[in-house]
Amino acid sequence: xxxxxxxxxxxxxxxxxxxxxxxxxxxxxxxxxxxxxxxxxxxxxxxxxxxxxxxxxxxxxxxxxxxxxxxxxxxxxxxxxxxxxxxxxxxxxxxxxxxxxxxxxxxxxxxxxxxxxxxxxxxxxxxxxxxxxxxxxxxxxxxxxxxxxxxxxxxxxxxxxxxxxxxxxxxxxxxxxxxxxxxxxxxxxxxxxxxxxxxxxxxxxxxxxxxxxxxxxxxxxxxxxxxxxxxxxxxxxxxxxxxxxxxxxxxxxxxxxxxxxxxxxxxxxxxxxxxxxxxxxxxxxxxxxxxxxxxxxxxxxxxxxxxxxxxxxxxxxxxxxxx
Amino acid sequence: xxxxxxxxxxxxxxxxxxxxxxxxxxxxxxxxxxxxxxxxxxxxxxxxxxxxxxxxxxxxxxxxxxxxxxxxxxxxxxxxxxxxxxxxxxxxxxxxxxxxxxxxxxxxxxxxxxxxxxxxxxxxxxxxxxxxxxxxxxxxxxxxxxxxxxxxxxxxxxxxxxxxxxxxxxxxxxxxxxxxxxxxxxxxxxxxxxxxxxxxxxxxxxxxxxxxxxxxxxxxxxxxxxxxxxxxxxxxxxxxxxxxxxxxxxxxxxxxxxxxxxxxxxxxxxxxxxxxxxxxxxxxxxxxxxxxxxxxxxxxxxxxxxxxxxxxxxxxxxxxxxx
Numbered sequence: 001x002x003x004x005x006x007x008x009x010x011x012x013x014x015x016x017x018x019x020x021x022x023x024x025x026x027x028x029x030x031x032x033x034x035x036x037x038x039x040x041x042x043x044x045x046x047x048x049x050x051x052x053x054x055x056x057x058x059x060x061x062x063x064x065x066x067x068x069x070x071x072x073x074x075x076x077x078x079x080x081x082x083x084x085x086x087x088x089x090x091x092x093x094x095x096x097x098x099x100x101x102x103x104x105x106x107x108x109x110x111x112x113x114x115x116x117x118x119x120x121x122x123x124x125x126x127x128x129x130x131x132x133x134x135x136x137x138x139x140x141x142x143x144x145x146x147x148x149x150x151x152x153x154x155x156x157x158x159x160x161x162x163x164x165x166x167x168x169x170x171x172x173x174x175x176x177x178x179x180x181x182x183x184x185x186x187x188x189x190x191x192x193x194x195x196x197x198x199x200x201x202x203x204x205x206x207x208x209x210x211x212x213x214x215x216x217x218x219x220x221x222x223x224x225x226x227x228x229x230x231x232x233x234x235x236x237x238x239x240x241x242x243x244x245x246x247x248x249x250x251x252x253x254x255x256x257x258x259x260x261x262x263x264x265x266x267x268x269x270x271x272x273x274x275x276x277x278x279x280x281x282x283x284x285x286x287x288x289x290x291x292x293x294x295x296x297x298x299x300x301x302x303x304x305x306x307x308x309x310x311x312x313x314x315x316x317x318x319x320x321x322x323x
Numbered sequence: 324x325x326x327x328x329x330x331x332x333x334x335x336x337x338x339x340x341x342x343x344x345x346x347x348x349x350x351x352x353x354x355x356x357x358x359x360x361x362x363x364x365x366x367x368x369x370x371x372x373x374x375x376x377x378x379x380x381x382x383x384x385x386x387x388x389x390x391x392x393x394x395x396x397x398x399x400x401x402x403x404x405x406x407x408x409x410x411x412x413x414x415x416x417x418x419x420x421x422x423x424x425x426x427x428x429x430x431x432x433x434x435x436x437x438x439x440x441x442x443x444x445x446x447x448x449x450x451x452x453x454x455x456x457x458x459x460x461x462x463x464x465x466x467x468x469x470x471x472x473x474x475x476x477x478x479x480x481x482x483x484x485x486x487x488x489x490x491x492x493x494x495x496x497x498x499x500x501x502x503x504x505x506x507x508x509x510x511x512x513x514x515x516x517x518x519x520x521x522x523x524x525x526x527x528x529x530x531x532x533x534x535x536x537x538x539x540x541x542x543x544x545x546x547x548x549x550x551x552x553x554x555x556x557x558x559x560x561x562x563x564x565x566x567x568x569x570x571x572x573x574x575x576x577x578x579x580x581x582x583x584x585x586x587x588x589x590x591x592x593x594x595x596x597x598x599x600x601x602x603x604x605x606x607x608x609x610x611x612x613x614x615x616x617x618x619x620x621x622x623x624x625x626x627x628x629x630x631x632x633x634x635x636x637x638x639x640x641x642x643x644x645x646x
Binding site: 072082106109127128143145146151153154155158161162164165166167175176178246248250251252253254255256257258284292293 | 395404405450451452466468469473474475476477478479481482483485486487488490498499501569572573574575576577578579580582605613614615616631
């Protein structure tokens, strides 16, 4: 059996996963960011111990422990090099968990782990080359090339959220302007709607749905308002879809994968989103007669993180030839 | 021995190459585009026959024939699917050459072939993951992943020139606006300088260097004027370097290669170009503490096409483990 941990900025999700990708048991805890990495690592360890106890097994029954983290990892050492949501720098996550459990520990970027799950059991299963995009607070991605995780030469690959694709009215947290994630994430549409209401006094159902509090606007408010025909909401979604199409087209033109899957909160808008993006994409894709891959909504939803993390070790130990 | 052919929009270059990557003999002919693909293929065959005769060997002494073409190829069949410079669509280049010589024939995108040459014998030698960019009329690229050519699931990978990175005053030939190659190729700087002189009446040494003919401005005129301190030339080069830095940063953030090498006509500007791009890039690269790959000028220059094409077959036959 495998353990997968999806370490997020607000929640730690952990699961006991079988070799067919089924989650047998799972639990979640809030991520106590302010308490520092020691507390968080201890919380993760307790969650793992609870899962094992609840299943009535022992730690020796666990093949390996995998953890997906929202940042950059040093694959070989299991060190989290950088993680802005958690304010982590060079945290020895892998070594700490190994010393506690004496099981092999594998750490990966969370979106990369989710992309692995989709490629083993979900929307991109069977594809040689695929890209998973998670559209949430930011934009994360997981690249699969020749059925294996591709994370670059320094673990900084698949930082697709920071690809510059245009100009924007606010700068990205990375310091640059026009990053993909400032134009096509959940945060990007919230900020755009707030900006239009505040700066230009635009009237919108969005504000009503957010209880007339500008700072309470959520991505869901915007999609709900758009579905009801609200002009600002439609404009906001249209703008996001335009930039989503540009970002996706750039991925097709650089990596030419068999398939690109959209996950994360924004992708919950499903076909409403997909159809608009596809329409824009079809008009943009370079020249006729070239076959491009497919664009789909990811299928494993919130479970992708746990499943993908669980399989990091099994997948690697199987001489990188699982799938 | 190997045969490599670099089929360009203006010149066909062919060479006899040994297994250490040395060009033993080479020749070139104009590409007679208007005569159609039959004539061009016949010209290529004649060049190959002449090279073999000049070396005093027989066709049976040739391991394989490789051809780099400025377009999209169907790798398995040796078919050129699309090639705008030559007005080719679905040309059976591989089959035609095989029927003439009865040697194995391998076709690839020309920039990809040049990228292979750089990775076997040039600027990116020894790197697991590298990207070669050719900055000329357009921007082509060759991606090497795990020491092997990566050309995507449908041969459309590495169309990095059509990555959208901003907004531009003219549209790309592909129909979109803001493509990398309309902002950072030789053509892009010529068009920008022409645009500024024509629309805004800007005075510049560039025009003098081009014999006072707007339509005769070359990329070399612009670089020469910039080196002499001409204001418009410096502005034009600065703008190109800004977008070159953005495009390169996008590649680092998506693929995180060990090394990116710049080739093609524009890269002949060497350190003058490289230093400006590096300065902008250093300011942009996402967060501190992350290790990114190196940026260099490619070293094989005009020979990369012939050498890379020659090795397409040898490389593949050697169970993809040459290098």
